[in-house]
Amino acid sequence: MKVLEYEILLNLRTTFKTNNAAMILGVYWYFKFPENLYRFQFFKFFKGFGGHANNLAELEARVSVDHPENLIRKLEELHPRFKRMYLSIKINENKLLISTGDYTLFDEHFQFVSEIEKLLILANAHMIDTPFEVQSSRNLSPENVTYETIEHRFMQITGSDFRKNNAENISVRIDCNLPTIHKENLINDLICICTEENIHVFYYYDCDFKEHSNLMFFFSNGRQMENAVQHVDINAFGSKVRQLEQKYPLHFGIFGGMEYYPRNGPNIEMITDEDYILNTH
16 A cells, blocks of 8 residues: 555645546556557556656657648547547647646556557558657647645645556545444445445455454445546545544544454455456456
């Protein structure tokens, strides 16, 4: 379990970039390429470095093509299918540098690039290795985004270790404690909230002691495909979790010190794409 390298963008005391006041949880790639899932003829993967570098992970193709204006038109026609993506096209006569990227490359990004590869093949494009002077550029922007403040400081945005095919996972983590007698009912209520808020992954670690329970909850989603990207309104989700304080003697945070840190688990309540989220085998 780790906090995302780009947590500065998601810090609970600042703002995060969202789409329609929601964010995307789930499986992504940043540091490594999704081996065995995608194979590209033209595009190369440039990993993110995180930390102070804070750079995007990028997919980039440097090609020459006989009729670049035709290819650019095809790219412009393709882009509305993948309106969350940006696409940069740098041009020098028949030479093009085509790139896209993000801090979280979801399956949707790689599917976008797969479609661009098809267009490059149809255009009889050829890879080139030498740099060229950019004479003009065309930028296809993603749909408008808004900035939303995470209102609930008991929530953390966390990453993961590497999973299947080098995948990582964005999750919401919530630590809390309450009398053990209420644990099962609390978990059942959280399952209902997950269903209401478009969350399909829910697992936790626990430690029961002296009729009390420390709990570390994780909420996420699976792989994010074209036309099936799942947006989660983090503040709506957090508000519903906060309301559970009125129903149970619930306190956020871990009680009793490291001796009672919740290490028992993962206990899985809801899961999809398990191999990309948990190393349980």
